[in-house]
Amino acid sequence: MAPPFAAFSKYPKYFIFGRHLQVQIPILHSCLLYLQIPGTLFHLNEETAHSSLAISEDGFTFMFYGDEYTELNDITFSDNAFSRCVAIMGELIPIRGKHYWELEVEEQTEYRIGVAYEDTQRNGYLGANNTSWCMRHVTTPSRHKYEFLHNGSTPDIRITMHPKRIGVSLDYETGKLAFFNTELSQHIYTYKCHFLHYVHPCFALEKPGALTVHNGIEAPEYITFS
Numbered sequence: 001m002a003p004p005f006a007a008f009s010k011y012p013k014y015f016i017f018g019r020h021l022q023v024q025i026p027i028l029h030s031c032l033l034y035l036q037i038p039g040t041l042f043h044l045n046e047e048t049a050h051s052s053l054a055i056s057e058d059g060f061t062f063m064f065y066g067d068e069y070t071e072l073n074d075i076t077f078s079d080n081a082f083s084r085c086v087a088i089m090g091e092l093i094p095i096r097g098k099h100y101w102e103l104e105v106e107e108q109t110e111y112r113i114g115v116a117y118e119d120t121q122r123n124g125y126l127g128a129n130n131t132s133w134c135m136r137h138v139t140t141p142s143r144h145k146y147e148f149l150h151n152g153s154t155p156d157i158r159i160t161m162h163p164k165r166i167g168v169s170l171d172y173e174t175g176k177l178a179f180f181n182t183e184l185s186q187h188i189y190t191y192k193c194h195f196l197h198y199v200h201p202c203f204a205l206e207k208p209g210a211l212t213v214h215n216g217i218e219a220p221e222y223i224t225f226s
Contacts, residue, residue: 040099041216042091042201047080048122049088053205061212062088064205082204085125089116090201090213099170100219101201102182103211105137107162110206112136112149115170115177115199126204128152133191135166135179138206148179148189157189165214169223170199178223185222 043059055062064086082088093099103113112126114134120126127134127149136147136154144162147154166188167180178190203211 039216039218040093040101042093042101044203044213045089045091045200047078048082050082050086052086053088055088060214061210062203062205063210064208081122083123085112085204086206087112087126087202087204090203092118092198092200093170094198096172098173098219100217100223101168101213101215102217103166103168103203103213105164105166105211106209107144107164108139109209109211110138111209111211112202112204112206113166113168113179113211114202116202117197117199120202126202127154132202133177133193134202134204135189136206137162146188148191150191150193155189159188161186163188167220167223168201169219172198180223182220185220 044055044062046055046059049055049062052064053062054065103111105111112134114126114132116126116132116134120131121129126132127136127147128151130151133150134148136149138145138147144159146157146159148157161181161184163181163183165182167182169176169178169180171177172195175194176190176192179188180186181188201213203213205211
């Protein structure tokens, strides 16, 4: 039986069962090793990447150079790659509990960041369906526009200080996905939902630009998962 996931700190915890065999007395003992690992570590899954994305050697930065004159019919897509949204998914986060990572963006970068189920549509846009949740930023002639999309809808939220480093916290147990402006130690928005499956971090660029993922780091003290 799997161990209960009742009490979690801000780090994911990993349970390892070990078996010890005494040499002289043939009695088999079982023990539970309880490890606490700071941060959540994942890599970008290049198999899901839109063909317009270029990924750095370390696997944590991706760039969209873009060509507005390229027709979709002229691009070849793999079966698992995004074909419309210029997006990529991170590896699955299959450990229940609490997780945290950060994204580094430029002020003019237009993006979508969040999480999605494995089977989210590859020919659609992140946040436009019921299998993905994302924070979207686009620029207009008059202002920066932020949306928090799920199934195509978003609350009416105005953000005056434009985040350049965004913290993302995921709590499977409470069903919360939250975004933070890490430079200001400021909460931006929280989704409250019931995740039916494990999710992948997901990222997209809407115009030429770059985005860098920072993971394997501890959540700052001001971030709570309650």
